[in-house]
Amino acid sequence: xxxxxxxxxxxxxxxxxxxxxxxxxxxxxxxxxxxxxxxxxxxxxxxxxxxxxxxxxxxxxxxxxxxxxxxxxxxxxxxxxxxxxxxxxxxxxxxxxxxxxxxxxxxxxxxxxxxxxxxxxxxxxxxxxxxxxxxxxxxxxxxxxxxxxxxxxxxxxxxxxxxxxxxxxxxxxxxxxxxxxxxxxxxxxxxxxxxxxxxxxxxxxxxxxxxxxxxxxxxxxxxxxxxxxxxxxxxxxxxxxxxxxxxxxxxx
Numbered sequence: 001x002x003x004x005x006x007x008x009x010x011x012x013x014x015x016x017x018x019x020x021x022x023x024x025x026x027x028x029x030x031x032x033x034x035x036x037x038x039x040x041x042x043x044x045x046x047x048x049x050x051x052x053x054x055x056x057x058x059x060x061x062x063x064x065x066x067x068x069x070x071x072x073x074x075x076x077x078x079x080x081x082x083x084x085x086x087x088x089x090x091x092x093x094x095x096x097x098x099x100x101x102x103x104x105x106x107x108x109x110x111x112x113x114x115x116x117x118x119x120x121x122x123x124x125x126x127x128x129x130x131x132x133x134x135x136x137x138x139x140x141x142x143x144x145x146x147x148x149x150x151x152x153x154x155x156x157x158x159x160x161x162x163x164x165x166x167x168x169x170x171x172x173x174x175x176x177x178x179x180x181x182x183x184x185x186x187x188x189x190x191x192x193x194x195x196x197x198x199x200x201x202x203x204x205x206x207x208x209x210x211x212x213x214x215x216x217x218x219x220x221x222x223x224x225x226x227x228x229x230x231x232x233x234x235x236x237x238x239x240x241x242x243x244x245x246x247x248x249x250x251x252x
Contacts, residue, residue, distance in 0.1 A: 004210050006038040006226065007166060007233035008250045009127060010240025011066060011095055011214075016044060018051035024243050025055035031247035032061065038233065040250055041127075042240070043095050046081055053090035064093030064127070067101060070114035072121055083115075083122035093125040095235070097153060099172040109152035116154070120161050127166045127212070127235065128154060130193070134173035142171075143192050150196045159201050167193060167211045168235040174215030176237055183224045183231075186213045190230035219248040226252050 016024065021044055032040055043064040044052050052063045069080035086094055096119060097112035112128060119126040130153070132145040146169075154162070169189050171181050181189070190211045198206035213225050214235030225231055240246045 004208065004232045007041060007127075007210055007212060008038045008252075009041040009064070009093075009095075009168075009212065009233065009235045010043060010246055011098070011235055011237050012042070012044045012048070012241060013066070013100070013237060014045060015241055016048055018048050021048040021051040022055050024241075025052065025061075028243035028247055029056070029059050029061060031243065032250050033059065035060065035250055038250060041093055043093070043127075049086070049089045049091060062092045064091050064095065064125070065089075066095050066098070068094045068096070068115055068119055068122075068124070070111065070118045072118050083118045083124055087122045087124055091124065093127060094119050095129065095168075096126045097129045099129060099131055099170055099175060103172070109149055112149075112153035113156055116157065116165065117161070120157075120164055125164065125166060127168050129168045129170050129214070129235070130154075131170040131172050131189075131215070137171065137173055142189060146189065146192055147196060150193065150200075155196075155200050159205065162197075162201055162205060163208065165209070166233075167209060168214050169193060169211060170214035170235060176216065178216055180216040180218075180221055181213070183228050186215075186225060187228040187230050190228070194230055217249065219245055222249045222252045 040061045041064050043066050065086045068083040096115045101107040116126045130149040132142045136145050174180050194206045210232040212233040212235045213231050217234045217236045218239045
Protein backbone atom coordinates (compact mmCIF):
# COMPACT_ATOMS: atom_id res chain seq x y z
CA UNK A 1 0.00 0.00 0.00
CA UNK A 2 1.36 3.41 -0.96
CA UNK A 3 2.31 5.74 1.87
CA UNK A 4 1.70 8.72 -0.40
CA UNK A 5 -1.19 10.82 0.88
CA UNK A 6 -3.50 11.75 -2.01
CA UNK A 7 -3.73 15.42 -2.99
CA UNK A 8 -7.07 16.56 -4.41
CA UNK A 9 -6.52 19.96 -6.02
CA UNK A 10 -9.00 22.29 -7.71
CA UNK A 11 -7.85 24.64 -10.48
CA UNK A 12 -10.53 27.29 -10.95
CA UNK A 13 -8.89 28.77 -14.05
CA UNK A 14 -10.55 32.14 -14.90
CA UNK A 15 -13.74 31.71 -12.90
CA UNK A 16 -15.38 33.33 -9.85
CA UNK A 17 -15.30 36.74 -8.15
CA UNK A 18 -14.25 37.26 -4.51
CA UNK A 19 -17.91 37.16 -3.42
CA UNK A 20 -18.48 33.89 -5.30
CA UNK A 21 -15.29 32.53 -3.73
CA UNK A 22 -16.57 33.21 -0.21
CA UNK A 23 -19.88 31.57 -1.15
CA UNK A 24 -18.09 28.47 -2.46
CA UNK A 25 -16.07 27.98 0.73
CA UNK A 26 -19.15 28.42 2.90
CA UNK A 27 -20.74 25.42 1.17
CA UNK A 28 -17.56 23.41 0.56
CA UNK A 29 -15.80 23.43 3.93
CA UNK A 30 -18.48 21.56 5.92
CA UNK A 31 -18.50 18.83 3.23
CA UNK A 32 -14.77 18.11 3.58
CA UNK A 33 -14.12 19.02 7.22
CA UNK A 34 -13.80 15.34 8.17
CA UNK A 35 -11.75 14.38 5.09
CA UNK A 36 -8.41 13.34 6.58
CA UNK A 37 -7.59 10.74 3.89
CA UNK A 38 -6.35 13.40 1.45
CA UNK A 39 -4.81 16.87 1.32
CA UNK A 40 -7.18 19.40 -0.26
CA UNK A 41 -6.04 22.42 -2.28
CA UNK A 42 -8.00 25.14 -4.10
CA UNK A 43 -6.27 27.38 -6.66
CA UNK A 44 -8.46 30.39 -7.54
CA UNK A 45 -7.54 33.42 -9.70
CA UNK A 46 -5.19 35.99 -8.11
CA UNK A 47 -8.01 38.44 -7.36
CA UNK A 48 -9.78 35.77 -5.28
CA UNK A 49 -6.80 34.69 -3.17
CA UNK A 50 -7.49 37.04 -0.25
CA UNK A 51 -11.13 35.92 -0.07
CA UNK A 52 -10.12 32.24 -0.31
CA UNK A 53 -7.37 32.49 2.33
CA UNK A 54 -9.74 34.30 4.67
CA UNK A 55 -12.55 31.78 4.11
CA UNK A 56 -10.25 28.74 4.49
CA UNK A 57 -8.53 30.00 7.68
CA UNK A 58 -8.46 27.31 10.35
CA UNK A 59 -9.79 24.63 7.98
CA UNK A 60 -8.12 21.59 6.39
CA UNK A 61 -8.21 23.24 2.94
CA UNK A 62 -5.08 24.89 1.55
CA UNK A 63 -5.09 27.72 -0.97
CA UNK A 64 -2.72 28.06 -3.92
CA UNK A 65 -2.19 30.29 -6.95
CA UNK A 66 -2.38 29.27 -10.61
CA UNK A 67 0.99 30.69 -11.66
CA UNK A 68 3.92 32.73 -10.37
CA UNK A 69 6.64 34.80 -12.02
CA UNK A 70 10.25 33.56 -11.86
CA UNK A 71 11.72 36.82 -10.56
CA UNK A 72 11.59 36.67 -6.77
CA UNK A 73 12.62 40.29 -6.15
CA UNK A 74 10.19 43.15 -6.60
CA UNK A 75 10.63 45.01 -9.86
CA UNK A 76 9.28 46.46 -13.05
CA UNK A 77 7.31 43.44 -14.30
CA UNK A 78 3.87 44.83 -15.08
CA UNK A 79 1.09 42.28 -14.71
CA UNK A 80 3.22 39.67 -12.95
CA UNK A 81 2.87 38.26 -9.42
CA UNK A 82 5.90 36.88 -7.60
CA UNK A 83 6.16 33.76 -5.44
CA UNK A 84 7.00 35.82 -2.31
CA UNK A 85 3.79 37.85 -2.87
CA UNK A 86 1.75 34.66 -3.22
CA UNK A 87 3.30 33.29 -0.04
CA UNK A 88 2.65 36.58 1.79
CA UNK A 89 -1.00 36.43 0.66
CA UNK A 90 -1.39 33.22 2.68
CA UNK A 91 -0.96 30.60 -0.04
CA UNK A 92 0.97 27.38 0.41
CA UNK A 93 1.10 26.11 -3.19
CA UNK A 94 1.19 27.16 -6.84
CA UNK A 95 0.39 25.45 -10.15
CA UNK A 96 3.30 25.66 -12.60
CA UNK A 97 3.31 25.02 -16.36
CA UNK A 98 -0.35 24.18 -16.88
CA UNK A 99 -0.98 23.27 -20.51
CA UNK A 100 -3.07 26.41 -20.97
CA UNK A 101 -0.05 28.47 -19.89
CA UNK A 102 2.05 26.52 -22.40
CA UNK A 103 -0.58 26.82 -25.14
CA UNK A 104 -1.60 30.48 -24.82
CA UNK A 105 1.15 32.27 -22.91
CA UNK A 106 4.42 30.95 -24.27
CA UNK A 107 5.33 28.76 -21.29
CA UNK A 108 8.30 26.48 -22.04
CA UNK A 109 10.08 23.76 -20.10
CA UNK A 110 12.81 26.32 -19.34
CA UNK A 111 10.35 28.82 -17.82
CA UNK A 112 8.59 25.99 -15.94
CA UNK A 113 11.93 25.23 -14.28
CA UNK A 114 12.55 28.90 -13.39
CA UNK A 115 9.06 29.32 -11.92
CA UNK A 116 9.40 26.07 -9.95
CA UNK A 117 12.71 27.24 -8.48
CA UNK A 118 11.16 30.60 -7.54
CA UNK A 119 8.21 28.85 -5.86
CA UNK A 120 10.53 26.57 -3.89
CA UNK A 121 12.69 29.49 -2.81
CA UNK A 122 9.57 31.07 -1.29
CA UNK A 123 8.47 27.90 0.50
CA UNK A 124 5.54 27.17 -1.83
CA UNK A 125 4.59 23.68 -3.01
CA UNK A 126 4.91 23.65 -6.82
CA UNK A 127 2.38 21.47 -8.66
CA UNK A 128 4.30 21.03 -11.90
CA UNK A 129 2.18 20.05 -14.92
CA UNK A 130 3.26 17.83 -17.81
CA UNK A 131 1.29 16.15 -20.59
CA UNK A 132 0.98 15.49 -24.30
CA UNK A 133 -1.27 17.00 -26.98
CA UNK A 134 -3.72 14.91 -29.04
CA UNK A 135 -1.50 14.65 -32.12
CA UNK A 136 1.42 13.58 -29.92
CA UNK A 137 -0.72 10.89 -28.27
CA UNK A 138 -2.01 9.68 -31.65
CA UNK A 139 1.48 9.45 -33.15
CA UNK A 140 2.72 7.40 -30.19
CA UNK A 141 4.91 10.16 -28.78
CA UNK A 142 3.42 10.36 -25.27
CA UNK A 143 6.51 8.97 -23.53
CA UNK A 144 8.88 11.12 -25.62
CA UNK A 145 6.94 14.27 -24.67
CA UNK A 146 6.89 13.35 -20.98
CA UNK A 147 10.61 12.57 -21.10
CA UNK A 148 11.42 15.96 -22.65
CA UNK A 149 9.18 17.89 -20.26
CA UNK A 150 10.69 16.04 -17.30
CA UNK A 151 14.31 16.30 -18.50
CA UNK A 152 14.16 20.03 -19.32
CA UNK A 153 11.58 21.28 -16.83
CA UNK A 154 12.10 19.17 -13.69
CA UNK A 155 15.31 17.10 -13.77
CA UNK A 156 17.67 20.09 -13.30
CA UNK A 157 16.25 20.46 -9.74
CA UNK A 158 18.47 19.24 -6.93
CA UNK A 159 17.32 16.06 -5.15
CA UNK A 160 16.37 18.16 -2.09
CA UNK A 161 14.26 20.50 -4.23
CA UNK A 162 12.69 17.65 -6.19
CA UNK A 163 11.48 16.12 -2.91
CA UNK A 164 9.37 19.27 -2.37
CA UNK A 165 7.34 19.21 -5.59
CA UNK A 166 4.20 17.46 -6.86
CA UNK A 167 3.87 16.42 -10.51
CA UNK A 168 0.52 16.62 -12.32
CA UNK A 169 0.04 14.56 -15.48
CA UNK A 170 -2.52 16.27 -17.68
CA UNK A 171 -3.06 14.88 -21.15
CA UNK A 172 -3.86 18.11 -23.00
CA UNK A 173 -6.45 16.36 -25.20
CA UNK A 174 -8.47 15.48 -22.09
CA UNK A 175 -8.60 18.93 -20.49
CA UNK A 176 -12.05 20.49 -20.66
CA UNK A 177 -12.94 18.32 -23.64
CA UNK A 178 -14.98 15.75 -21.78
CA UNK A 179 -12.53 13.13 -23.10
CA UNK A 180 -10.81 11.35 -20.27
CA UNK A 181 -7.85 9.04 -20.37
CA UNK A 182 -8.91 5.58 -19.28
CA UNK A 183 -7.55 4.69 -15.84
CA UNK A 184 -5.13 2.33 -17.63
CA UNK A 185 -3.88 5.05 -20.02
CA UNK A 186 -3.38 7.41 -17.11
CA UNK A 187 -1.61 4.72 -15.08
CA UNK A 188 0.78 4.01 -18.00
CA UNK A 189 1.78 7.69 -18.16
CA UNK A 190 2.20 7.84 -14.39
CA UNK A 191 4.40 4.72 -14.49
CA UNK A 192 6.50 6.33 -17.23
CA UNK A 193 6.96 9.46 -15.11
CA UNK A 194 7.83 7.44 -12.02
CA UNK A 195 10.49 5.52 -13.97
CA UNK A 196 11.98 8.83 -15.19
CA UNK A 197 12.10 9.99 -11.57
CA UNK A 198 13.75 6.75 -10.50
CA UNK A 199 16.40 7.00 -13.24
CA UNK A 200 17.27 10.57 -12.18
CA UNK A 201 16.66 10.69 -8.42
CA UNK A 202 16.57 7.03 -7.31
CA UNK A 203 14.00 4.54 -6.09
CA UNK A 204 13.11 6.28 -2.82
CA UNK A 205 12.35 9.56 -4.60
CA UNK A 206 10.24 7.71 -7.18
CA UNK A 207 8.27 6.01 -4.41
CA UNK A 208 7.78 9.28 -2.51
CA UNK A 209 6.75 11.73 -5.24
CA UNK A 210 3.04 12.38 -5.66
CA UNK A 211 1.84 12.31 -9.26
CA UNK A 212 -1.67 13.70 -9.81
CA UNK A 213 -3.94 13.07 -12.79
CA UNK A 214 -5.77 15.97 -14.43
CA UNK A 215 -8.08 16.02 -17.42
CA UNK A 216 -11.89 15.95 -17.19
CA UNK A 217 -11.91 14.41 -13.70
CA UNK A 218 -15.50 14.19 -12.43
CA UNK A 219 -17.37 12.61 -9.52
CA UNK A 220 -18.30 9.63 -11.72
CA UNK A 221 -14.77 8.74 -12.94
CA UNK A 222 -12.57 9.70 -9.98
CA UNK A 223 -12.91 6.32 -8.25
CA UNK A 224 -11.55 4.35 -11.20
CA UNK A 225 -8.64 6.75 -11.59
CA UNK A 226 -7.78 6.78 -7.89
CA UNK A 227 -7.81 2.95 -7.81
CA UNK A 228 -4.63 2.98 -9.93
CA UNK A 229 -1.59 2.43 -7.73
CA UNK A 230 0.49 5.16 -9.40
CA UNK A 231 -2.19 7.89 -9.29
CA UNK A 232 -1.84 9.97 -6.12
CA UNK A 233 -4.64 12.47 -6.54
CA UNK A 234 -6.31 14.77 -9.03
CA UNK A 235 -5.89 18.23 -10.45
CA UNK A 236 -9.52 19.06 -11.19
CA UNK A 237 -10.62 21.87 -13.50
CA UNK A 238 -14.29 22.58 -14.25
CA UNK A 239 -15.62 20.07 -11.73
CA UNK A 240 -13.87 21.94 -8.88
CA UNK A 241 -16.11 25.00 -9.36
CA UNK A 242 -19.12 23.31 -7.78
CA UNK A 243 -18.72 22.83 -4.01
CA UNK A 244 -20.87 19.69 -3.84
CA UNK A 245 -19.32 18.09 -6.92
CA UNK A 246 -15.75 18.84 -5.85
CA UNK A 247 -16.44 17.60 -2.31
CA UNK A 248 -17.62 14.29 -3.76
CA UNK A 249 -14.36 14.08 -5.77
CA UNK A 250 -12.33 14.82 -2.62
CA UNK A 251 -14.31 12.14 -0.77
CA UNK A 252 -13.88 9.55 -3.51
